[in-house]
Amino acid sequence: MPRTRSQAPVQPTIPFPRRRSCRSALQPKTLQSSNATEAKPPISPRRTDRPSPLSPVRGAATQSRLPSPPSLLPRRPAAQNPPPTPPCSPNQQARLPLSPRKRTGDDNGCNVPCSPPKLNRPSLASPRKLGFDENQPASSGPLKLTPPCQRRSPHRQETPPGSPVLNNPEKKPPAVRLFADKSRFQSVKQALHTAMPERLLSREEEQASIRSFLQDKVLQNVPASLYISGAPGTGKTACLNCILQEMKAELAAVKTLVVNCMTLRSSHAIFRLLAQQLKTSGGQSGLQRFLTAPGPTVLLVLDEMDQLDSKAQDVLYTIFEWPYLPRSRLCLIGIANALDLTDRILPRLQAQPHCRPLLLHFPPYSRQELATIIQDRLLKASAEGMLDSSAVQFCARKVSAVSGDARKALDICRRAVEAAEAAERQKTSNQSGEAKVGLPQVVRVLSEVYGDRMASQSGAEGESFPLQQKLLVCCLLLVIRSGKSREVHLGKLHEVYSRLCSQRQVSAVGQGECLALCELLESRGIFALKKNKEARLTKVFLKIEEKDVENALKDRTLLGSILAAGLPS
Numbered sequence: 279m280p281r282t283r284s285q286a287p288v289q290p291t292i293p294f295p296r297r298r299s300c301r302s303a304l305q306p307k308t309l310q311s312s313n314a315t316e317a318k319p320p321i322s323p324r325r326t327d328r329p330s331p332l333s334p335v336r337g338a339a340t341q342s343r344l345p346s347p348p349s350l351l352p353r354r355p356a357a358q359n360p361p362p363t364p365p366c367s368p369n370q371q372a373r374l375p376l377s378p379r380k381r382t383g384d385d386n387g388c389n390v391p392c393s394p395p396k397l398n399r400p401s402l403a404s405p406r407k408l409g410f411d412e413n414q415p416a417s418s419g420p421l422k423l424t425p426p427c428q429r430r431s432p433h434r435q436e437t438p439p440g441s442p443v444l445n446n447p448e449k450k451p452p453a454v455r456l457f458a459d460k461s462r463f464q465s466v467k468q469a470l471h472t473a474m475p476e477r478l479l480s481r482e483e484e485q486a487s488i489r490s491f492l493q494d495k496v497l498q499n500v501p502a503s504l505y506i507s508g509a510p511g512t513g514k515t516a517c518l519n520c521i522l523q524e525m526k527a528e529l530a531a532v533k534t535l536v537v538n539c540m541t542l543r544s545s546h547a548i549f550r551l552l553a554q555q556l557k558t559s560g561g562q563s564g565l566q567r568f569l570t571a572p573g574p575t576v577l578l579v580l581d582e583m584d585q586l587d588s589k590a591q592d593v594l595y596t597i598f599e600w601p602y603l604p605r606s607r608l609c610l611i612g613i614a615n616a617l618d619l620t621d622r623i624l625p626r627l628q629a630q631p632h633c634r635p636l637l638l639h640f641p642p643y644s645r646q647e648l649a650t651i652i653q654d655r656l657l658k659a660s661a662e663g664m665l666d667s668s669a670v671q672f673c674a675r676k677v678s679a680v681s682g683d684a685r686k687a688l689d690i691c692r693r694a695v696e697a698a699e700a701a702e703r704q705k706t707s708n709q710s711g712e713a714k715v716g717l718p719q720v721v722r723v724l725s726e727v728y729g730d731r732m733a734s735q736s737g738a739e740g741e742s743f744p745l746q747q748k749l750l751v752c753c754l755l756l757v758i759r760s761g762k763s764r765e766v767h768l769g770k771l772h773e774v775y776s777r778l779c780s781q782r783q784v785s786a787v788g789q790g791e792c793l794a795l796c797e798l799l800e801s802r803g804i805f806a807l808k809k810n811k812e813a814r815l816t817k818v819f820l821k822i823e824e825k826d827v828e829n830a831l832k833d834r835t836l837l838g839s840i841l842a843a844g845l846p847s
């Protein structure tokens with residue numbers, strides 16, 4: 279029996295609920311691109327003290343003594359003044375495949391190509407869904423992308439430049455003010471899109487690791503595989519797409535296929551799709567022949583790779599083994615949420631050390647990183663003043679405490695702007711003043727998104743492990759210590775967690791969201807879940823040793839004080 283990361287019982291299937299397409303399958307693209315020159319960061323063996331460099335999968339022998347997952351370890355200082363990142367979207371005319379669950383840039387109220395905000399999944403079991411209807415349209419109609427400096431109000435032409443009426447919003451005629459506010463709102467909403475960003479902040483190390491893989495393996499025609507993991511909204515897809523665009527010219531000789539596996543009807547459909555794209559026949563064995571025949575290197579990117587789960591994981595095994603076939607010319611990049619898909623879900627890979635992919639984990643964004651991302655967008659729209667900086671900080675703190683999901687943070691800010699815009703429209707013409715989005719709007723959206731619980735919780739500075747997740751881990755430890763079983767029903771865990779939250783005056787999440795947080799913890803390799811149709815009967819257990827929890831949480835103080843106090847009454 280192959281050993282898993284923590285020697286917990288091996289889960290035979292990927293624990294992600296299937297997300298199925300309602301959109302027709304998107305065709306993978308062969309990329310053609312622009313140039314890029316980057317320093318080559320070395321691919322290093324997996325280090326447990328740093329989240330980003332590529333690293334070979336740990337051997338089975340090392341798995342029983344699990345070091346804290348990389349994402350749980352101290353992040354590099356958040357980008358207060360991030361170095362200028364090369365823009366990644368201006369030339370991104372080639373639209374990369376999107377998941378059917380994601381809205382496009384256009385749907386998102388902006389025309390930026392390649393937008394992947396996630397849509398709701400039907401089940402609360404999704405780690406992506408935190409009780410938030412992301413399907414709701416962000417704006418009522420398509421937006422015009424006129425730069426603010428070029429916008430002209432009809433009234434403006436009639437008003438001499440330099441007139442105090444133009445400079446002082448309070449003195450503007452109501453129609454002028456409303457028009458100006460409308461376009462300001464639109465440009466801010468557009469800047470807060472969750473499509474492919476123009477600048478990727480706080481992901482320099484991860485980008486360097488991906489570039490290094492492309493340079494050292496793909497461009498050197500060395501067959502290899504890379505598995506990229508990370509919670510939703512941590513920039514995995516954006517980073518990879520950005521680099522593929524950046525290195526388009528260098529990769530011109532490489533046959534590049536990017537497939538979002540959520541577009542597939544079944545996991546086996548991947549073989550049909552690849553055969554079609556590579557213009558080969560003969561099914562799986564035909565593909566295998568093609569990939570081992572002389573020819574250019576093939577770079578296959580499988581986003582949302584966890585969708586390829588199948589009975590006995592034969593599809594995933596087959597694909598992960600392709601690069602290691604004799605004379606293979608395949609480089610594979612797989613992307614999914616689970617930190618340990620390759621060693622927990624695919625134990626057979628452990629038995630074949632030469633087939634182990636390099637690993638790259640994207641940790642959740644810290645409060646400061648989220649704030650930087652939002653502020654950067656506002657700066658881009660020349661609208662720093664429109665969203666109060668305290669509101670931005672508040673949103674960043676709340677989101678980092680729960681999930682560290684940039685998509686969610688941007689969505690919340692955009693909704694707050696929409697709320698302020700709606701309020702502005704209701705104003706009578708004699709109510710003047712520059713429209714601003716402040717704490718009240720953000721608090722309101724947050725409480726709609728996350729419920730009232732967000733009101734009082736705090737997220738520590740530089741936090742890389744969201745507070746709510748930490749509390750859940752502490753509660754599971756407490757319950758396990760107080761009982762006989764190592765497995766705890768979600769209902770029981772939620773009950774203890776709610777009591778702990780009220781004792782500590784932290785707002786608690788509901789049971790549905792508690793399950794979603796448990797799934798995020800599962801994707802971090804800390805919890806394991808045995809699903810049940812009834813959420814409260816889902817069994818939760820620790821996948822790491824108790825003694826490793828402290829290390830994983832990186833918060834000895836919190837853990838110590840909660841454990842010392844015992845089960846909350």
Ligand SMILES: Nc1ncnc2c1ncn2[C@@H]1O[C@H](COP(=O)(O)OP(=O)(O)OP(=O)(O)O)[C@@H](O)[C@H]1O
Nearest residue numbers: 472473475478479510511512513514515516684685
């Ligand atoms: N570092 C960043 N800088 C700027 N914007 C970002 C950054 N990270 C994420 N975003 C924004 O969040 C959006 C979602 O990111 P992305 O699609 O890359 O997440 P993901 O990790 O692939 O999530 P999932 O697992 O749900 O697919 C991006 O399209 C972008 O708008």
Ligand SMILES: [Mg+2]
Nearest residue numbers: 514515516581
């Ligand atoms: Mg993605």
